[in-house]
Amino acid sequence: MSTAKIFLLGATGYVGGSILAQLLKNKDYTFTALVRDQSRADRLKSELGVEPVIGSFEDLEVLKKAAEESDIVINAWSDDLPATKALVEGLKKRGGRSGKPAYLIQVSGTGVLCDHVNGESDEQEPFDDYDIKRIRALPDEQIHKDVDDYLFSQNDQPDVLRTIITCPPLIYGKGLGIFNVRSKQIPVIAQATIATRKNGTVGKGLNKWGTVHVDDLVKFFDLLVRAAIDGKASYGDEGFYFAESGEEYLKDMSQHVFDAVVKKAGWALVDTVPVQTPLTDSEVDKYYGGAFGYWIFAGNSRSRANRAKKELGWKPEAPELWETLDEEVEYWVEKLKNDETKVEPGVDA
Structure with missing residues (x-):
């Protein structure tokens, strides 16, 4: 197998850090990673042997230079359009100079699929990652859409640059x-x-939302990177991969979390009733981010990873979501049981 130099954005995050841990198992790859501060740069270097590039998404020249020195860029951090353009510019220089195509693998998300049903129905026809025409026709205001569309537009020189968009759903697991x-x-x-x-x-x-365990997700990226290096991954107009392994109703997901909280925090729920009920608008504002929370947590995001399973041979096999919640919930019980003001709403979708 050919060697590859990979520049990773998001190495200190949940998704990017997990992808890095998986890809580090392959000794044919060498890595650089964008980090904002010296302390994290030192840890990446000393603990993982990853060469840090100190900077942020605002440092466009830093991004261009790091991309130009890489065979593959994996962006697992942001939808920042100027930063993405800088990465593309650097990779095009790399591909033009090396005589073989460079790759940009963008980690988008199935939040791009979300409708506005306010939790009232699951009547969204699931999106198939082979149905590129339907995916491209999503409204411009959907999250991720501007960067996704830009990357679809960068397909005029496939011998220089090949773009791949990946769309994980709701990710769970440590x-x-x-x-x-x-x-x-x-x-x-x-x-x-x-x-x-x-x-x-x-x-x-x-x-309903699609789901995937982080262990299955990193195996997907392992297969995708290998396929890209070998010239076997879809790219450009067809370079779009979902990565779901199943789906759940949000009411069932919330019930699983509630059951795990009751199991771990008997102290907390003596004054509640176990009957499921919609949260008030003020509660959604405080804990889910208001209108954005209604859109993401009360919308459908239904996908089918047929391309990943057929072309890459990806076979999800990790535990179901409800089987993994005890450790996750225990962490938040210990963190929040004495100070509710520590709750920080937010979501990567």
Whole structure:
């Protein structure tokens, strides 16, 4: 197998750190990674042997230079359009100089699929990653859409640059990196459950989201990177991969979290009733981010990873979401049981 120099953005995050941990198992790869501060740079270097590039998404020249020195860029951090353009510019220089195509693998998300049903129904026809025409026709205001569309537009020189967009759904499970190992959406639900002492949903919770365990997700990226290096991955107009392994109603997801909280925090829920009920607008504002929370947590995001399974041979096999919640919930119970003001709403979608 050919060697590859990979520049990773997001190495200190939940998703990016997990991808890095998986790819480091392959000794044919060498890595550089963008970090904002020296202390994290030192840890990446000393603990993982990863060469740090200190900077931020505002440092466009830093991004261009690091991309120009890499065969593959994996952006697992941001939808920042100027930064993405800088990465593309650097990779095009790399591909033009080396005589072989450079790759940009963008970690987008199935939040781009979200509708506005306010938790009232699951009547969204699942999106297939082979149905590029339907995906491209999503409204411009969808999150991730501007960067996704830009990358689709950069397909005129496939011998120089090849772009691949990956769209994970809701990710669960303990991360594999050395920094942030906590998922995104599940902690929001857990924190809201603990703070409100309710078996609550955003809307009625009759909407569905795709899910994937982080262990299965990193195996997907392992297969994708190998396929890209070998010239076997889809790219350009067809370079779009979902990575779901199943889906759940949000009401069921919230119920699983509530059950885990009750199991871990008998102290907290003696004054509540276990009957599931929609949260109030003020509670959604506080714990889920208001209108954005209604859109993401009460919308459908249904996908089918047929391209990943057929072309890459990806076979998800990790535990179901409800089987993994005890450790996640226990962390938030210990963190928040004595100070509800520590709840910090937020989500990567």
